[in-house]
Amino acid sequence: MKYQHGMATLMATSTLLLLTGMWGWLSFKSVMAETSRSQHQMFASQALSLSEALLETAIASTESFYAQNGASADALFWANARPQDCPSHQTSSQWQCLSLSLENLPLPDGIDSSKAQVKLLRDLRNAPHKVILMTDVSLNNSHPGTGSRATVQQALFIPVHAQGSTFNPKQWPEGIDPMRVQRVAGTWKNAGY
Amino acid sequence: MLEAVLASGLVALSLAASVRLSMVSLSANQAIRNLDMASALAQDLGECWGVQTPLCLQQFDGASAFAPFANDAQNTWSRTWQVSDIAIPGAPPGSLKELRIKITSPEDGKTAELVWVKRQASTPTWVGL
Numbered sequence: 001m002k003y004q005h006g007m008a009t010l011m012a013t014s015t016l017l018l019l020t021g022m023w024g025w026l027s028f029k030s031v032m033a034e035t036s037r038s039q040h041q042m043f044a045s046q047a048l049s050l051s052e053a054l055l056e057t058a059i060a061s062t063e064s065f066y067a068q069n070g071a072s073a074d075a076l077f078w079a080n081a082r083p084q085d086c087p088s089h090q091t092s093s094q095w096q097c098l099s100l101s102l103e104n105l106p107l108p109d110g111i112d113s114s115k116a117q118v119k120l121l122r123d124l125r126n127a128p129h130k131v132i133l134m135t136d137v138s139l140n141n142s143h144p145g146t147g148s149r150a151t152v153q154q155a156l157f158i159p160v161h162a163q164g165s166t167f168n169p170k171q172w173p174e175g176i177d178p179m180r181v182q183r184v185a186g187t188w189k190n191a192g193y
Numbered sequence: 194m195l196e197a198v199l200a201s202g203l204v205a206l207s208l209a210a211s212v213r214l215s216m217v218s219l220s221a222n223q224a225i226r227n228l229d230m231a232s233a234l235a236q237d238l239g240e241c242w243g244v245q246t247p248l249c250l251q252q253f254d255g256a257s258a259f260a261p262f263a264n265d266a267q268n269t270w271s272r273t274w275q276v277s278d279i280a281i282p283g284a285p286p287g288s289l290k291e292l293r294i295k296i297t298s299p300e301d302g303k304t305a306e307l308v309w310v311k312r313q314a315s316t317p318t319w320v321g322l
Contacts, residue, residue, distance in 0.1 A: 006194070006195070006196030007196060009196055010196040031217075034222075035221045035225050042228055042232045046309065049239065049309060049310060052311070053311060054312075056312040056313055057312060057314070059316050061281050061284075063284070063288070064283045064284035065283070068283045104282055106279050106281070106289075108312065156316075180316075180317070183317070184318075184319050
């Protein structure tokens, strides 16, 4: 009788331990999942910040190019535009798309240069002066969040008709150089792991 | 008797595992809290650098060592930053600036470090129609 009672105690203890162990394991998994989520969120934010940094670099480079080359800047800048560089929903002939070379750009640390992209596109027929600049960035191997990716875009105003008989300086906002590249307010952002 | 010893052993083992699990969970929770806070502090300073309001500029005057959690004043962190010019071929100096924020926090006897990079081109925002 005593032996039977001991067995029952042992079995009851074992069952309870099994259940407690399972509950503990699930709790542990939950905490680890939360840790992982928090880390991924931060990596995505860092990728977004680096994507914005590359966007700013490309904006500065574009502005510098237009400032240096004057009236011929637009033709020179878009000389290497190719239809293959257009996004899938903007493939018609009215869109002009350019993939900017990253060789001469000072890239921010932490970017995977083999996957980074800077693209510019514009509606050549309806708004050649409005360029959409898009950057796509992934974190490189030196970063704990390798592979985290983010894209951002910014519209720029490019003064393509800022000279000649059609240009009326009175219509230009005071204090802004008509030959200067300018941002159009509003930036779309996206980030993911 | 043997069953009681086995049951006691199992209970003791589970208690030890439970304590260990709690410690790991606590440590993980603390790491999450630190990570979220470090990330928020870095982003806050980065955004402030972009807008340059008086309230934001005050953040750049503050001491680099601080205690981020009111209930843990002994846990001091440091936040340092550096602004540098990034050279763009053909562009005048100051066309592109980089803010590098570094946040260090103590974690399990070591020092965790978070680096955040922000860049800003001097290109103005279009104010026309």
